[in-house]
Amino acid sequence: MTEPAPRRPARLSRWLAVALLALLALPGCTGTPPHGDELYASARQANLLFKEAVATLLVHVSDGSWQVQEYGDIPVDCHRGYAFSLHRTTYEGWTTDADGPTTADRLGDWLTARGWTTRPPARHADGEVVVEASDPALDVATLTIEIRGGAGRADAIGVGATSTCFDGDPAELTAILYPGWPDHPVAHEPLPVGELAGATPIFGFTEDGEPR
Template identity: 60%
Template sequence: MTTAAGGAGHSGTGVIAAAALAAVAAVAGCAGTQADAEQLYAEARGQNLLFKQTLAGVQVHLYDGDWQVQEYGDLPVDCGAGYGFSLSRTTPEGWTLDGDAHADGPTFGAHAVRWLADRGWTTQPVATSDDGTTRVQARNDALHIGSLTIEIRDGAASADSVAVYAATDCYDGDPDELTAILIPGWPDDPVAHEPLPASEPPGAVPVFGFTEDGHPR
């Protein structure tokens, strides 16, 4: 009986110890998951900030006022082997080439190509489509900009516009996991959050995700 009792006691201690180890492992797993999420967010924020700062330099050169936001550029895009970012901006309604030293689409585009090339971008020759749209295309491997397109529409000073489209290279990481960090509750119950800017000047401090209360981070 004593042996049986002692055996039972030892068995109970083992169960308790095993449960304690499982609890510690679970806590460690949660901590690891939290740390991984924080690292993913920090890395992605740095990449997003570099992306937007780089494009801000291009935007300021083209037009130094507020740009209309078409695609804000905060949410990750699935690029097959990870995630990337893309954005698009356009000059405001009423903007014209009048008064610019490069006051027509092809001249403006050629100037943009020279400016980019002088700053280390790999550029393609200016192209003009049948509808009069001038297109500049470039990339910057050193700054991880996989593609940059500038479209200049010359509307005889009545509907001129410049549009900037850009996308980063592909970064390691799960785009769905990053989206869930940026928008708490996504995809089942995403938090209601403050609206993103409809327009902003180049170089504005970018929003990158929201808190559990829906405030910009």
């Protein structure tokens, strides 16, 4: 079930505005990685801004729910701290009004017009077309759009993205997000298996297993 398309851009704009204000309110960089509450606060805002950048593309592709393959809250190691990685796919039966190559060209042009660095679409022998892009200004190190066609129509799109690196210890952050990790993580509500592109994401759980 989808929400009316005209309301979506305003929702995303409000989300971005709140995230930016919270980010500006954080303590200034001291040259040392954040820890504890400061690490959680800075990581939450980094995660919000990263996901908002990707969500803008998701809404452009499909103003509805997306299947969650990789939620994007677990920090992964990078060369100087941690990063986030997410992956979303359209639901089975979803179609667009053009074939795979045309859809790829349109999405590449749309990203380029908004300041992203894009590569020419790569067309594979199995019919899949892949668009790769990045925008470090939005903290998106890599963005990959996979378009799979069927009977001349693009009938599935997968969007994967990895953020730039942020200062902080990924193991410490994971233990904050999932109390008791790695030995005895608390039981918690499951992460969504489907999510509207503009939904405010969950970022960690309390000691009682409630989403934060």
